[in-house]
Amino acid sequence: MASIVPGYEYDIFISYRQKDNRHDGWVTEFVNNLKGELESTFKEEVTVYFDVNPENGLLETHNVDASLKDKLRCLVFVPIISNSYCDIKSFAWQHEFCTFNRFASEDRFGRDIKLGTGNITSRILPVKIHDLDSEDNALLEEELGGVLRSIEFIYKTPGVNRPLRADEEHPQDNLNKTYYRDQINKVANAVKDIITALKKADQSERKIIEPAREIRTGVKNQKIKLVVAIGLALAILLPGFLVVRKLVMPSGVPVERSIAVLPFRNLSNDTAQIYFCDGFMEELLSSLQKVKSFEVRSRTSSEQYRETNKSIPAIGNELNVNYLVEGSVGREGNNLKIWVQLIDAKADKHLWSDEYQREMTIEQIFSLQSEIAGAIAAELKAVLTPEEIQKIEKRPTENLEAYNLYLQGNYYLNKSYDSQDYNKSIQLYEKVIELDPGFALAYTRLAMSYLSQYWFYHNRGSEILQKCRVAIDKAFEIDPELLEAHLAMGVYYYHGFNDYPKALKHLELVLEEQPGNIEALYYEGCVYRRAGNWEISKLFLVKASELDPKSASISFNTGETFDLMRNYQEALRYYELTLSNNPDWTYFYKDLAELYIRIDGNTVRARDFMLDETRRDKVLNKDSLSLEVLVLIDTYDGNYEEALKILSQSGVNIFEAQWYYRPRDLYYARIYGLMRKPELARAYYDSTRLLIEKRIIGFPEDQRLYSTLGIAYAGLGWEAKAISYGAKAVKMLPVEKEAYKGVYLVEDLAYIYVLLGKYPEAIAKLDYLLSIPGPLSVNILSLDPRWAPIRDIPEYKRMVEKYSDK
Numbered sequence: 001m002a003s004i005v006p007g008y009e010y011d012i013f014i015s016y017r018q019k020d021n022r023h024d025g026w027v028t029e030f031v032n033n034l035k036g037e038l039e040s041t042f043k044e045e046v047t048v049y050f051d052v053n054p055e056n057g058l059l060e061t062h063n064v065d066a067s068l069k070d071k072l073r074c075l076v077f078v079p080i081i082s083n084s085y086c087d088i089k090s091f092a093w094q095h096e097f098c099t100f101n102r103f104a105s106e107d108r109f110g111r112d113i114k115l116g117t118g119n120i121t122s123r124i125l126p127v128k129i130h131d132l133d134s135e136d137n138a139l140l141e142e143e144l145g146g147v148l149r150s151i152e153f154i155y156k157t158p159g160v161n162r163p164l165r166a167d168e169e170h171p172q173d174n175l176n177k178t179y180y181r182d183q184i185n186k187v188a189n190a191v192k193d194i195i196t197a198l199k200k201a202d203q204s205e206r207k208i209i210e211p212a213r214e215i216r217t218g219v220k221n222q223k224i225k226l227v228v229a230i231g232l233a234l235a236i237l238l239p240g241f242l243v244v245r246k247l248v249m250p251s252g253v254p255v256e257r258s259i260a261v262l263p264f265r266n267l268s269n270d271t272a273q274i275y276f277c278d279g280f281m282e283e284l285l286s287s288l289q290k291v292k293s294f295e296v297r298s299r300t301s302s303e304q305y306r307e308t309n310k311s312i313p314a315i316g317n318e319l320n321v322n323y324l325v326e327g328s329v330g331r332e333g334n335n336l337k338i339w340v341q342l343i344d345a346k347a348d349k350h351l352w353s354d355e356y357q358r359e360m361t362i363e364q365i366f367s368l369q370s371e372i373a374g375a376i377a378a379e380l381k382a383v384l385t386p387e388e389i390q391k392i393e394k395r396p397t398e399n400l401e402a403y404n405l406y407l408q409g410n411y412y413l414n415k416s417y418d419s420q421d422y423n424k425s426i427q428l429y430e431k432v433i434e435l436d437p438g439f440a441l442a443y444t445r446l447a448m449s450y451l452s453q454y455w456f457y458h459n460r461g462s463e464i465l466q467k468c469r470v471a472i473d474k475a476f477e478i479d480p481e482l483l484e485a486h487l488a489m490g491v492y493y494y495h496g497f498n499d500y501p502k503a504l505k506h507l508e509l510v511l512e513e514q515p516g517n518i519e520a521l522y523y524e525g526c527v528y529r530r531a532g533n534w535e536i537s538k539l540f541l542v543k544a545s546e547l548d549p550k551s552a553s554i555s556f557n558t559g560e561t562f563d564l565m566r567n568y569q570e571a572l573r574y575y576e577l578t579l580s581n582n583p584d585w586t587y588f589y590k591d592l593a594e595l596y597i598r599i600d601g602n603t604v605r606a607r608d609f610m611l612d613e614t615r616r617d618k619v620l621n622k623d624s625l626s627l628e629v630l631v632l633i634d635t636y637d638g639n640y641e642e643a644l645k646i647l648s649q650s651g652v653n654i655f656e657a658q659w660y661y662r663p664r665d666l667y668y669a670r671i672y673g674l675m676r677k678p679e680l681a682r683a684y685y686d687s688t689r690l691l692i693e694k695r696i697i698g699f700p701e702d703q704r705l706y707s708t709l710g711i712a713y714a715g716l717g718w719e720a721k722a723i724s725y726g727a728k729a730v731k732m733l734p735v736e737k738e739a740y741k742g743v744y745l746v747e748d749l750a751y752i753y754v755l756l757g758k759y760p761e762a763i764a765k766l767d768y769l770l771s772i773p774g775p776l777s778v779n780i781l782s783l784d785p786r787w788a789p790i791r792d793i794p795e796y797k798r799m800v801e802k803y804s805d806k
Contacts, residue, residue, distance in 0.1 A: 041192050081128045155176070166180045168180060261302055290392050320549060341352065454495060488509070494527050525539070593607075667707065693709065722752050782800075
């Protein structure tokens with residue numbers, strides 16, 4: 001079935017308890033009458049999901065499966081609210097009503113929408129057939145977060161409380177004075193109002209993902225708007241856009257008040273005070289970021305200089321800043337001593353310093369942070385607005401113990417990408433919230449910890465996103481204007497739902513208040529990249545990298561964007577910056593090695609990089625992604641025995657990356673196929689099939705699994721299943737929706753076609769991939785033996801010739 005609005009399965013989902021239909025078929029009659037009324041209300045055909053058969057439908061004892069989840073993707077949810085519906089043990093309540101309430105709250109329209117009249121209504125349209133007990137009403141209102149508003153089909157006389165019938169014998173005796181035909185019409189009209197509003201919202205949303213705001217760089221706003229408008233047009237039309245980009249976002253030219261706060265020195269002998277020392281530095285940095293006229297480098301960039309012998313001018317030059325803030329923290333018992341100085345980095349000249357002695361209380365800590373920020377602003381002749389002063393002086397908590405634990409949580413959140421560190425930060429933030437339930441920032445950091453677990457595939461369960469949303473909502477409840485909550489919500493929509501318009505909405509709010517907020521710039525660049533606006537993405541990521549030049553994550557993503565846009569020289573520059581920023585980050589080795597192959601068209605440089613003596617042990621003994629590259633290099637070179645040796649000795653069962661999922665057995669199958677050993681290849685394709693079929697039960701929404709399963713089926717010669725699963729993966733995450741990840745699934749489908757001997761279909765997919773940004777290149781095609789069967793076909797040769805010049 002198809003909905004009136006693209007992306008939804010049905011227009012209306014009818015939810016009810018089977019027992020409310022079993023006796024007299026009231027629900028079936030209601031649905032039939034509603035369908036008839038809808039036909040006379042809508043010009044289009046309205047689709048309705050109604051499980052009429054209690055034997056074959058989804059009963060209370062059934063588990064939720066993927067088919068129900070698809071069917072719940074509807075525009076309007078109509079629950080038949082009866083005496084028995086509001087039951088937490090009920091399948092309809094738990095897996096339909098509550099599930100849709102969550103789904104609608106998180107999808108691109110939201111649960112509550114604005115009608116053409118300006119009034120607000122809910123996409124949950126309850127039809128009430130009984131007056132409810134007080135506890136049932138309370139359960140409904142708790143789930144909905146407000147008063148239940150329903151259309152009533154209730155016949156009520158003294159001692160009578162039953163559903164209103166279509167052929168009511170004495171309708172005039174109904175104390176509610178409602179008539180069945182009128183109520184049916186009310187439901188149809190309410191449905192029409194909702195769907196009309198959603199259609200208009202859908203049409204306007206298709207125009208989003210176009211930048212409506214300049215990226216600020218300290219130049220006058222009007223000039224920037226003009227330059228950006230010209231630049232965006234030239235991005236499409238002229239190669240000279242790169243010149244314009246330098247005007248928009250000047251590289252290497254520090255703005256007047258660019259500042260970096262270096263890690264504060266811990267003067268106490270207690271190593272436990274490192275948390276407080278780092279936290280004080282970070283909170284001072286955060287206070288300076290609240291001043292719009294400042295450009296403040298991030299903590300990750302400053303962290304590189306914790307134990308450095310570099311001179312002040314060298315650090316200032318590397319960070320591209322005019323000013324550096326240094327400091328130290330000493331603590332003895334309840335006494336706190338802090339020393340801070342401001343330095344002109346270019347002239348290596350001391351501008352201001354002061355020493356502060358305070359009592360270790362929460363009031364003194366926060367007043368001291370705002371006092372230092374104010375002193376730095378005064379020294380640099382920055383005029384603070386009342387709003388900026390209010391934000392700087394705002395205290396996040398009045399609980400010293402909670403604040404100390406909060407700083408520890410920040411340490412673990414920023415420490416690494418490992419699940420154990422995120423788990424530790426979650427535990428600490430939960431303790432913070434126990435001590436101070438009003439600590440809004442702790443909820444936002446808790447949400448970011450959950451999102452990191454989800455994003456890095458440590459926990460992909462829906463419950464992690466639910467916990468995240470609860471934390472963000474709580475932060476907004478405490479402080480509706482909290483920018484950190486908007487940032488977390490933007491990342492929530494980006495990481496959790498690929499809902500780009502909503503993600504951009506929240507990130508824009510952050511950048512309106514803090515134009516130099518590096519996280520918001522970085523995430524906005526990532527969102528635009530996912531949405532397929534590569535030129536705009538590039539602008540944001542380049543700016544984020546300029547503001548945070550020592551962040552390996554930002555420089556890597558900037559380089560990856562240039563890589564996917566096939567600007568390989570710029571990609572190489574940012575990848576080499578990433579290597580300099582974090583030489584031990586093995587996750588990134590794979591991308592740089594593959595870039596070398598795309599640039600040179602051979603594997604020598606890539607192999608030398610991976611097996612360099614400074615990296616060899618990390619590659620061979622630790623990182624599965626790096627091992628995968630070595631396997632691919634040997635496969636490209638025809639060194640199949642060496643590739644098998646790496647596979648057998650690696651001790652890594654799964655080669656798993658964020659955008660695809662490959663069991664080791666699939667690599668065995670591919671290599672044995674290339675070695676003309678069909679029986680061994682078939683055995684490994686079959687073991688891959690069994691592994692993925694089992695895994696897909698637990699992760700039915702993971703499109704990567706369907707793609708991999710399609711390859712396994714193709715290797716076994718199961719044509720219909722192979723194409724079906726490969727195509728399903730593409731449909732689940734199409735390039736139009738996910739410009740960054742979707743291309744991998746299309747490439748998998750092309751490979752499935754090659755395995756099945758459907759060469760024209762494969763070439764068509766490869767041609768499409770070469771025409772858009774992505775990891776595929778002509779050099780990779782010429783090396784990868786997967787594509788050997790099609791290289792002599794004229795259409796393939798013409799395709800390669802067409803894209804070789806580009």
